[in-house]
Amino acid sequence: MTVGRYLVGVVLLCVMAGGAGFVLLGVAYVMGSVGAFRPWAVGGAVFAVGLVAWAPAHIWGTGRFARRPGPRRASAPVKPPAGKGALVAAVASACLFAQWWAFTAPALEHGMGNIDTLWYHAPFAARFVQEGWITRLAPTHPGLLPTFYPDNS
Structure with missing residues (x-):
């Protein structure tokens, strides 16, 4: 894996986490604005928003995420990171x-x-x-x- 591909993955992870946080805060603000700022109500609303966002892609299978049958390729086994990269990651995680x-x-x-x-x-x-x-x-x-x-x- 190249550094560029790794950084793209980090950016995509940040986008997904940021989007999830945005949805959670948005739902909490809306629920609190109408007097329903309760754990069960906010949890139910977040579940409903997630279901509404997930259902169209799963049911209709459109766009990038559509299931398309095709030949399966055998991929090479993924080796765990070793050497200096793993050591740097461990030290950085420990410092954080x-x-x-x-x-x-x-x-x-x-x-x-x-x-x-x-x-x-x-x-x-x-x-x-x-x-x-x-x-x-x-x-x-x-x-x-x-x-x-x-x-x-």
């Missing part, structure tokens, strides 16, 4: 894991500690989940000047 773990371990041990997370993000996210809405206003200090702070900032 160590960097992520350096920030994850304290959060798992001590919990949330950032004032922005404690004062704003966590309470508002909890309210979204409890009420099922993401579009309703949240009065944080009734009767005071910053009633909707930081929503209006």
Whole structure:
């Protein structure tokens, strides 16, 4: 496998993961806008969107993904990566894991500690989940000047 083909595969993987994330967030926003921001509702909606996207290609078999009978070629057995490439991949993976773990371990041990997370993000996210809405206003200090702070900032 050449470096170019490998990079094309990485780009395609990023496109697929990005598309899946886009669909998940889009469905969550739509469900939260109509008061259905609940795990079962969002999960069901994501399943329905996936089914709607998958069904036409599977049923009609059009385009690039159509099943076409043809001669089967015997392919050469795929050899596992060896040598310097595997070593570089292992070292890069270990470095990435160590960097992520350096920030994850304290959060798992001590919990949330950032004032922005404690004062704003966590309470508002909890309210979204409890009420099922993401579009309703949240009065944080009734009767005071910053009633909707930081929503209006």
